[in-house]
Amino acid sequence: MKKHLFIAALCAFTAVSVLAGTFSAAAEEPAQVLNVYRNNEPATLDRVAPTIDEAGKYILNDTMEPLFRIQEGKTVEAGCESYEYDEETMTYTFTLRDNQWEDGVPVTAADYLYSFQRMVDPNTAYGYVSDLYCIENAEAINAGEMDVSELGVTAPDDKTLVVTLDEVTPAFLQVVPMFPQRQDFVESCGDSYGIDADKFLSCGPFRMTGWEHNSYIDLVKNDSYWDADNVKLQEVHVALTNDANTLYTSMLNGTLDYMETSKAEYVDEFKTMEDMTVTDIVKPTLGFIVFNCEDEVLSNVKVRQAISLAVQRELFTEVIYSGVAVPAYGLLSPAIGLNGVSFRDVAEEPLRAFAEEAGDPKELLIEGLTELGMDPDPSKLELTISQGSTTESANNQMAIFQQCIQDTLGITIVPDSTEWATFWNDCKAGDFQMGYLAWSGEVDISFLFNLFLSDSAQMPCFYYTDEYDEIVNKANRSTDDEERFQLYSEAEKMIVVDNCQIVPVYYQVTEGVLRSKVKGWDYNVFSTMGNKGVYIEE
Amino acid sequence: MAKYIVKRVLYMFFVLLIVTTITYFLMHNIPGDPLTALVMRLPEQTKANYYAKYGLDKPVWEQFLLFLKGIFTEGTMGESIRYPGRMVTNMIRRYSASSGLIGGIAIGAGFLIGTMFGVISALKKDKLPDKILSLIAIFGVSIPVFVVASVLQFVLTATFPILPTMGWGEPKHTVLPILCMSLSPLATYTRYMRSSVLDVVNQDYITMAEAKGMSFGMIVRRHILRNSILPSLTILGPNIADVFTGSFIIESIFSIPGLGSYYMTSVTDRDFPMIIGCTIFYTAIYILSLLIVDILYVLIDPRIRLGNRE
Numbered sequence: 022m023k024k025h026l027f028i029a030a031l032c033a034f035t036a037v038s039v040l041a042g043t044f045s046a047a048a049e050e051p052a053q054v055l056n057v058y059r060n061n062e063p064a065t066l067d068r069v070a071p072t073i074d075e076a077g078k079y080i081l082n083d084t085m086e087p088l089f090r091i092q093e094g095k096t097v098e099a100g101c102e103s104y105e106y107d108e109e110t111m112t113y114t115f116t117l118r119d120n121q122w123e124d125g126v127p128v129t130a131a132d133y134l135y136s137f138q139r140m141v142d143p144n145t146a147y148g149y150v151s152d153l154y155c156i157e158n159a160e161a162i163n164a165g166e167m168d169v170s171e172l173g174v175t176a177p178d179d180k181t182l183v184v185t186l187d188e189v190t191p192a193f194l195q196v197v198p199m200f201p202q203r204q205d206f207v208e209s210c211g212d213s214y215g216i217d218a219d220k221f222l223s224c225g226p227f228r229m230t231g232w233e234h235n236s237y238i239d240l241v242k243n244d245s246y247w248d249a250d251n252v253k254l255q256e257v258h259v260a261l262t263n264d265a266n267t268l269y270t271s272m273l274n275g276t277l278d279y280m281e282t283s284k285a286e287y288v289d290e291f292k293t294m295e296d297m298t299v300t301d302i303v304k305p306t307l308g309f310i311v312f313n314c315e316d317e318v319l320s321n322v323k324v325r326q327a328i329s330l331a332v333q334r335e336l337f338t339e340v341i342y343s344g345v346a347v348p349a350y351g352l353l354s355p356a357i358g359l360n361g362v363s364f365r366d367v368a369e370e371p372l373r374a375f376a377e378e379a380g381d382p383k384e385l386l387i388e389g390l391t392e393l394g395m396d397p398d399p400s401k402l403e404l405t406i407s408q409g410s411t412t413e414s415a416n417n418q419m420a421i422f423q424q425c426i427q428d429t430l431g432i433t434i435v436p437d438s439t440e441w442a443t444f445w446n447d448c449k450a451g452d453f454q455m456g457y458l459a460w461s462g463e464v465d466i467s468f469l470f471n472l473f474l475s476d477s478a479q480m481p482c483f484y485y486t487d488e489y490d491e492i493v494n495k496a497n498r499s500t501d502d503e504e505r506f507q508l509y510s511e512a513e514k515m516i517v518v519d520n521c522q523i524v525p526v527y528y529q530v531t532e533g534v535l536r537s538k539v540k541g542w543d544y545n546v547f548s549t550m551g552n553k554g555v556y557i558e559e
Numbered sequence: 560m561a562k563y564i565v566k567r568v569l570y571m572f573f574v575l576l577i578v579t580t581i582t583y584f585l586m587h588n589i590p591g592d593p594l595t596a597l598v599m600r601l602p603e604q605t606k607a608n609y610y611a612k613y614g615l616d617k618p619v620w621e622q623f624l625l626f627l628k629g630i631f632t633e634g635t636m637g638e639s640i641r642y643p644g645r646m647v648t649n650m651i652r653r654y655s656a657s658s659g660l661i662g663g664i665a666i667g668a669g670f671l672i673g674t675m676f677g678v679i680s681a682l683k684k685d686k687l688p689d690k691i692l693s694l695i696a697i698f699g700v701s702i703p704v705f706v707v708a709s710v711l712q713f714v715l716t717a718t719f720p721i722l723p724t725m726g727w728g729e730p731k732h733t734v735l736p737i738l739c740m741s742l743s744p745l746a747t748y749t750r751y752m753r754s755s756v757l758d759v760v761n762q763d764y765i766t767m768a769e770a771k772g773m774s775f776g777m778i779v780r781r782h783i784l785r786n787s788i789l790p791s792l793t794i795l796g797p798n799i800a801d802v803f804t805g806s807f808i809i810e811s812i813f814s815i816p817g818l819g820s821y822y823m824t825s826v827t828d829r830d831f832p833m834i835i836g837c838t839i840f841y842t843a844i845y846i847l848s849l850l851i852v853d854i855l856y857v858l859i860d861p862r863i864r865l866g867n868r869e
Contacts, residue, residue: 235814236816270713440827445591
C-alpha cells in the first residue's frame with residue numbers, strides 16, 4: 022500500500038513538475054503586445070473621405086490590405102499577388118491574393134473597383150482625386166460629365182482588376198491608395214462608415230476590436246488575413262493623445278513602446294537608458310517663408326533673394342531645435358526620393374552655391390529697390406512676416422527671423438502672429454507680405470513641385486511661370502529616374518533661387534524612441550507596412 | 560415655486576435663442592471656414608458640391624434659418640464637418656457623459672471636502688489645522704491644473720506605478736483625473752467657507768445658542784453650516800456647467816473621451832455645427848445650474864423667497 026502511495030505521489034510530483042515547467046516556459050515567451058500612440062483621433066477610417074488624416078491612414082495600414090505597400094521607399098505587392106503593365110495600352114492587370122474580410126467573406130476585385138469608383142465620384146469629394154486623373158475617364162466623371170461605371174477600371178473576375186490609364190504616370194502605383202471597400206457593408210453604414218469599430222470592416226493583418234473616441238483604439242491579430250502566419254503581434258493598443266508629458270511618463274513606466282519627440286531633455290534621458298533606442302528620423306517636412314510676389318516690394322526677385330540670404334538657417338536650427346533639425350537650402354528634405362534613392366544624394370542644394378556667388382545680400386537688396394524705383398535706403402523699408410500660430414515656440418521662431426533679417430539688411434521686420442485659419446485665409450487672399458509655413462512632402466517626389474504649378478497654384482506665392490510648368494510636367498511623365506532627378510533639380514533651383522518664391526529654412530527631424538524589446542520597426546517615414554512585421558523579443 | 564420654475568425655463572429658451580443667434584453670426588464672420596483646409600486640393604466643381612452638402616454655399620441668414628428648422632422640426636443640430644458621419648447631438652450626448660462623470664465626482668468631492676475643511680479651518684482659526692488647510696487651499700488655487708496633473712501623473716504612474724497613465728473604461732482610469740480636477744474646487748470652497756463661517760460665528764444668534772446650552776455639534780449643523788454655505792452655493796452653479804463641457808487640459812492629458820477636447824478643437828477647426836451645438840448645450844446647462852442653485856437657496860434658507868411675493 023505504502024509502495025503504491027509512493028508511486029502515486031511520485032507520478033503526481035512528476036506531472037506537476039512537467040506542467041509547471043510547461044507553464045513557466047510559456048510564461049517566458051514575451052507577450053506579443055505593442056503599445057503605440059497617435060497624436061489625434063482619426064476623423065474617419067473611410068480611406069476616400071475628404072477628412073482622412075494621418076491617424077486614420079496609420080490605422081488603415083494595419084487593418085486593410087491595399088494592392089501595394091511602400092517598404093523603404095519601394096513599392097511591394099500586398100493584396101496584389103502579381104501584376105502586368107502593357108506599355109502600349111497603358112493598362113495594368115492586377116492578380117489578387119486569396120484574402121478574406123474579417124467576417125470570412127473573400128476580398129474580390131469588385132471591392133477594389135468599388136473603392137476606385139468612390140474616389141472619382143464627385144459626391145465623395147476625395148481630397149486627392151487629381152492623382153486619379155491619369156485613369157481613363159476619371160476627370161470627366163469627377164466633373165460630373167460621365168457615370169462612375171465608365172471609369173477605366175474593371176473587374177473581369179473575382180481575382181483580376183484591370184486599370185487603364187490615359188497618360189503615362191510613373192508614380193501611379195505609389196500615389197493612388199488602392200484599398201478595398203465592400204459595397205454592401207459601406208452602403209449599410211451610410212454616412213457612418215468608418216467612424217466606429219462596428220462601422221468598419223478589416224481585411225488586413227489586424228482587426229479592430231475597440232475604438233473609444235479621443236482615448237484609444239484596440240487592434241488584435243486578424244487570423245483570416247492571407248499572411249497571418251507572418252504576423253507575430255497578437256495585439257496593438259493605440260493610445261490617442263498628444264500630451265508630451267503623458268507620452269514621456271508612459272515610456273518610463275513601460276505602458277508605451279514608442280514615442281517621437283524633439284524635446285532635448287527627454288531625448289538626453291532616454292539615451293542613458295539601456296532598454297531604449299533613440300533614432301534620428303528625418304521628416305519630409307520643410308519649414309519655409311513664402312513670399313507674396315505680387316506685393317509692391319517683394320515683386321522684385323533681388324529683394325526676395327536678399328531676404329533669403331539674410332536668414333541664418335544654422336542659428337535657427339540650433340536655437341529652436343537644439344541642432345536636431347537640418348538647415349534647408351533646397352525644397353526637398355533628404356527623406357524624399359525616387360525608388361529608395363534620396364533626392365538630396367543626387368542633387369546639390371541650389372541655395373548653397375547661390376549664397377557663395379551672390380555676395381553681400383544688402384547690396385542685392387539696394388539693387389532691387391533701385392530697380393523698383395524706390396528709395397534705396399534699407400532703413401526706410403518695413404516688411405511684415407506672418408504666421409498661423411501664437412505659441413511661445415512659434416514666436417521665438419519669428420524673433421529669430423526678425424533679428425537675422427534686420428541685422429543683415431538693415432530693414433524693419435514686423436512679426437504678425439494669428440491663429441491658423443485666419444492666417445491661411447489671408448495667405449490665400451494675398452493679404453500678406455511674407456508667410457511662415459511648414460509643408461510636408463509625400464512619397465511621390467513630385468508632390469511639393471506640383472504646389473507651384475500654375476494650374477494648381479496651391480502655394481500662395483502668386484508667381485507661376487510657363488517655363489517651370491513645362492519642366493515639372495515633363496519630369497512628372499518621365500519614366501527615366503535619372504532624367505526625373507535632373508528635371509526636378511532644375512525646378513528646385515527655380516523655386517529657391519531663380520524665382521525665389523520661398524525661403525527654405527529647415528528640414529524637420531524628430532527623435533524616435535523605441536523600447537529595445539520591439540523588433541522589426543520600420544522608421545521610414547513613407548512606409549505603409551504598418552505593424553505587420555513588428556514583434557516583441559525580450 | 561412651480562410657477563417660478565416654469566417662468567425661468569421659459570426665460571431659458573429665450574436666452575438660448577439669443578445666444579444661438581449671436582454665436583451663429585459671430586462664428587460665420589471670423590476668417591476661414593471648416594472646409595478651407597479640407598478642400599485645398601479639390602477641383603472647383605467638387606469643392607462646390609462639398610460646400611453645398613453642408614449648406615455653406617447659401618447666405619448666412621438662410622443657413623441660420625435652416626439650422627433653426629433642423630432643431631425645431633427634427634431635434635438635430637446637423638453633422639460635424641471635421642468628423643463627418645457623426646451627428647452633433649449624438650456626440651454631445653456621448654462625450655458629455657464622460658466629462659460629467661469625471662467632473663461631477665470632482666466637483667462633488669471638492670464641494671463636500673472643501674466645505675468641511677472650511678468649517679474646520681474657521682473654527683480652529685490661527686491654530687495648526689487652520690494653517691495646514693489654508694496652505695492646501697492656497698496651493699490648490701494657485702497651482703495650474705496641468706502642473707498638478709503632470710506631477711501627480713509622474714509620481715503615481717511612473718515613480719510609484721499604482722495607477723494607469725491614461726485611458727478609459729475602468730474605474731481605475733478615473734482616479735487621477737478626479738483627483739486633479741477636484742483640487743481647485745476643494746481649495747475654492749475651503750476659502751469661501753472659511754471666511755463665511757468666520758463671519759457667522761461672530762453673530763449674536765450663535766452666542767445666543769451657546770447661552771441656551773445648545774451642543775457644539777448642533778450649533779455647527781443648525782446655525783453655522785446653514786448660514787454660511789450660501790456663498791459657496793453661488794459659485795456651485797457655474798462650476799456645474801464647467802463639469803459638462805469638461806476640462807480640455809485634463810481630458811487631453813489622461814486621454815478621456817470627453818466633450819472638452821471636441822469643443823476646443825471645433826473652434827480651431829471652424830466646425831460650425833459642433834461649435835454651435837456645444838454652445839447651446841453649455842448655455843442650457845449653465846442656466847439650469849443657476850436655477851438649481853436658486854432652488855437650493857430656498858431649501859437651505861427658508862427666509863429666501865423665489866419670484867415676486869404675492
